[in-house]
Amino acid sequence: MKRYALGLVGVAALSLALAACGSSPSTTSSSNATFTTVDEYHAISPGAPYNPYNSNGNTWLGYDQWQLAWFTNSVTNPNNFIPGLAASWTSNANGTEVTIKLQPNAKWSNGQPVTAQDVKASFALAFTQGNAQAFDLGQVNIINSHTVQFKQLPGDHYNLFLNQLLQQTIVPASEFAPVLPKNVWSIIDTAQYAGNNSAKLAQAKAAANQLTALGKKVSAYAPPKSADLSAGAFVLKNLNPGEAILMKNPDFYDARNVKVNEVVMRNYTGNQQIWNYLEAGQLDFGPYTAMPVNILHQILKTKGNQKVVTPAVVAAGLAFDENIYPYNMVKVRQALAYVINRKQVQTVGEGVSGIPAKYQTGMIDLAAKDWLSPSQLAQLKQYRPNIAKATALLKSAGFKKVNGNWMMPNGKPWTMTIYTVNGFSDWIAADKVISTELTNFGIPTSPDIVSSYAQELKDQSDGKYAVSFYLDALGPMAQNAFNMIYGTADGYQLVGTNLVHYPASAAGKGNFIDLPAEIPTLSGKMINPGELTHELTQMTAVSQERPIVQELMSATNANLPVLNLWNYANVEFINTSRFSNFPVNNLGLIYNPAGVWMQEGYVVPRK
Incomplete structure (x- = not known):
C-alpha cells in the first residue's frame, strides 16, 4: 500500500526543476497561431524516445500525452x-x-x-x-x-x-x-x-x-515508429536542443475547439532564462518559477504580460517534535504562534508567491473556507501576533523570564534551533526572520541549514529536530493534507489493510510529531486524529467526509502540531499580445496544461 507513503512534491517542485542545457531557441514562426511556452517539469532531451514512461522521454503532458x-x-x-x-x-x-x-x-x-x-x-x-x-x-x-x-x-x-x-x-x-x-x-x-x-x-x-x-x-523502450503517435491535441513534429515544436493534431477528437496551430516548447537552463523570456514578451504562457519581487515587477512592465494567481494546495510550516521538551506542551506551541509574525515572515521569505496563513487547520485557507461553515470559521483561533497572549500562556505553563530570557519549568534556559534546507531560499530567509523575532522575545534562537530536503526528511523522521521547516497542507484532497500530520509523521502506517501506530521510540518508523493518542477539538471533544485520517480513505461522499474533516481541522487549530507560515500560490504569466480568451477565471481548468485549455476552446489567436 502506497497511500500512506505519500510522495512529497517538495519546495523544489514548487520552484522549477532545472532542465538540461540547450542551444538558443530558433524562430519557428511569426504566425499568431504559434503558442510559445515552457514546460517546468520537462527538459528537452534530443535522442530520448517518444515514451512517457521514460524520465527523459520526449512527450508533453496535456499536449501530445493525453x-x-x-x-x-x-x-x-x-x-x-x-x-x-x-x-x-x-x-x-x-x-x-x-x-x-x-x-x-x-x-x-x-x-x-x-x-x-x-x-x-x-x-x-x-x-x-x-x-x-x-x-x-x-x-x-x-x-x-x-x-x-x-x-x-x-x-x-x-x-x-x-x-x-x-x-x-x-x-x-x-x-x-x-x-x-x-x-x-x-x-x-x-x-x-x-x-x-x-x-x-x-x-x-x-x-x-x-x-x-x-x-x-x-x-x-523506444517505440519503433520514427514519428510521435499522439491521441492529444498536438503531435510532436520537430525537436532540437533549444525547443520542441508540436503541431495541431487533425485527428484529435476535439480538433474543432483547438484554435492554435503550433506550440513551441522552449528549453531552459534555469529560472533566470525563463525570466528573460518573460521580460522579452516571448512566452504566451509562463509557468510558476521562484523569483524576487523586483523580477516580478520587471516582467509585468512588458506589454501584454499579466500574472495569474491561483492557490497552490501546499503550505510552508514549522513542525514541532513533541517527543522533545518543551514542545510537547500545547501552550508552548500556541505561544510561539502568537510571537511569530506570519505576514512579516511571508513578505521576506516568499514575497511573490506566498499568502500568510490565516487559519491553522492542517489545510490551506481556501480549503478551510470550503469545508467549514462561516460560524465554524469564526470559532478558529487565528493566532494573530500578540506578545501579551504569548507571555500569559508561557507563565501559566510554568515558564519564567529571567534577565530578559525565558527559563523553562525545569529550571533550564530555553534556547532554540530552527532547521531548514540548503537551496530553499524562501525557507532560509524566513528562518532568519523567525529566529530574530523569537530571540527578541527572550528565546535565543539560531537558524541552521540541512544539506538537502531528503536529508531533512530523514532527520525529521529520526527525531533529530525539535523545530524544523515542513511542507504541510499538501492537498488538494483532505486525507492527503491531514496525512502529512497524522500519518507516518505521527506514527500511523498501514500494515496490509490494518492501521498500526508506532511510538516515537520505534526506530525507522518515522514518528516525529508524536501527538498523544487522543487530542481535543476546540469544543473539548477528544478524537484520535490518526484513525480519523485513515477513515477518510474509506469515504466515498463529501457528506461523509465533512464531519471528520471539520473535527480534524478543529483539533489541528487547537493543538498546533504544525504551524503554517504561508500558503503557496501559483503565480503564472500570460501574454495577451498574440492570444486572447485565456481561462483566467476558470480555476478548475487553469491548473491543467495549456493544451487542455485549448481542448475546451480557450486561447484564440488575435487577428
Whole structure:
C-alpha cells in the first residue's frame, strides 16, 4: 500500500526543476497561431524516445500525452474532472468498480481509433511502473471496443480509486504491446496475492520482481515508429536542443475547439532564462518559477504580460517534535504562534508567491473556507501576533523570564534551533526572520541549514529536530493534507489493510510529531486524529467526509502540531499580445496544461 507513503512534491517542485542545457531557441514562426511556452517539469532531451514512461522521454503532458480525464484540483470533490479520452464514467455505489466510455471519435495521429485495447495495455504498463498498485487496481475488463471496466482488489475500498484511475496516461497498444509479455496480466494477478499461503506469497514476490524488471524495460523502450503517435491535441513534429515544436493534431477528437496551430516548447537552463523570456514578451504562457519581487515587477512592465494567481494546495510550516521538551506542551506551541509574525515572515521569505496563513487547520485557507461553515470559521483561533497572549500562556505553563530570557519549568534556559534546507531560499530567509523575532522575545534562537530536503526528511523522521521547516497542507484532497500530520509523521502506517501506530521510540518508523493518542477539538471533544485520517480513505461522499474533516481541522487549530507560515500560490504569466480568451477565471481548468485549455476552446489567436 502506497497511500500512506505519500510522495512529497517538495519546495523544489514548487520552484522549477532545472532542465538540461540547450542551444538558443530558433524562430519557428511569426504566425499568431504559434503558442510559445515552457514546460517546468520537462527538459528537452534530443535522442530520448517518444515514451512517457521514460524520465527523459520526449512527450508533453496535456499536449501530445493525453489522459483519460483532467482533474480540477477541487479540495472537496476528488472526482471532479474534465473529460479527456474518457467521454464519461460511472461508478458503483461504494466506488470499487468504474466503467468508462471512450470518446467515440478519439483517434491516434495516424488516423487509427483509440480503443479499449489501448486502455488495457496502458494499465498493464502502469503496473510495471508501480502506478496502478498505488490505487488498488485489481482487474481491467474490456466490455466492447470503446468501453472498459475497472475493479479494485477484492476487499479493498480506496476512495481515490476513480481519481487516480482517470489521471492515467493512455498510449497506443500498437506501439507498446511488443515490450510486454503475452502473459503480463497473469504476472500482475500473481503479484497481487495478499493471503497467507506461503507458496503463493513466494510466487507473488517473484511476480512483483518480474514487474519491476519489466518496468525498467518499459522505461528504456523506444517505440519503433520514427514519428510521435499522439491521441492529444498536438503531435510532436520537430525537436532540437533549444525547443520542441508540436503541431495541431487533425485527428484529435476535439480538433474543432483547438484554435492554435503550433506550440513551441522552449528549453531552459534555469529560472533566470525563463525570466528573460518573460521580460522579452516571448512566452504566451509562463509557468510558476521562484523569483524576487523586483523580477516580478520587471516582467509585468512588458506589454501584454499579466500574472495569474491561483492557490497552490501546499503550505510552508514549522513542525514541532513533541517527543522533545518543551514542545510537547500545547501552550508552548500556541505561544510561539502568537510571537511569530506570519505576514512579516511571508513578505521576506516568499514575497511573490506566498499568502500568510490565516487559519491553522492542517489545510490551506481556501480549503478551510470550503469545508467549514462561516460560524465554524469564526470559532478558529487565528493566532494573530500578540506578545501579551504569548507571555500569559508561557507563565501559566510554568515558564519564567529571567534577565530578559525565558527559563523553562525545569529550571533550564530555553534556547532554540530552527532547521531548514540548503537551496530553499524562501525557507532560509524566513528562518532568519523567525529566529530574530523569537530571540527578541527572550528565546535565543539560531537558524541552521540541512544539506538537502531528503536529508531533512530523514532527520525529521529520526527525531533529530525539535523545530524544523515542513511542507504541510499538501492537498488538494483532505486525507492527503491531514496525512502529512497524522500519518507516518505521527506514527500511523498501514500494515496490509490494518492501521498500526508506532511510538516515537520505534526506530525507522518515522514518528516525529508524536501527538498523544487522543487530542481535543476546540469544543473539548477528544478524537484520535490518526484513525480519523485513515477513515477518510474509506469515504466515498463529501457528506461523509465533512464531519471528520471539520473535527480534524478543529483539533489541528487547537493543538498546533504544525504551524503554517504561508500558503503557496501559483503565480503564472500570460501574454495577451498574440492570444486572447485565456481561462483566467476558470480555476478548475487553469491548473491543467495549456493544451487542455485549448481542448475546451480557450486561447484564440488575435487577428
